[in-house]
Amino acid sequence: MHETDRTNCTYILRCSDGTLYTGWTNDITKRLAAHNAGKGAKYTKARRPVELVHVEYFDTKEEAMSREYAIKQLPRSEKLRIAGLK
Helix, strand or coil: CCHHHCCEEEEEEECCCCCEEEEEECCHHHHHHHHHCCCCCHHHHCCCCCEEEEEEEECCHHHHHHHHHHHHCCCHHHHHHHCCCC
16 A cells, blocks of 8 residues: 555644644645645644645554644654654
8 A cells, every 4th residue: 555545644734934733634635725725723824824844644544643642742843853854
């Protein structure tokens, strides 16, 4: 199975103010468009445009949600490292 065959993913966005946002989705293309249209998360609405800087694919929704939670617990420096930004 190729990563693109798996629809559940955890992602990290870099917002226009330099902050990071972590989420999960089952359609990364649609979700990124929603964030940039101001229809995504409340957090990203005022911080557009956003840029996708990291994505991890999973077989199940539960795995993606679990990884999202784990990333959100990390300090910013570790999130930057995961995203290859530092």
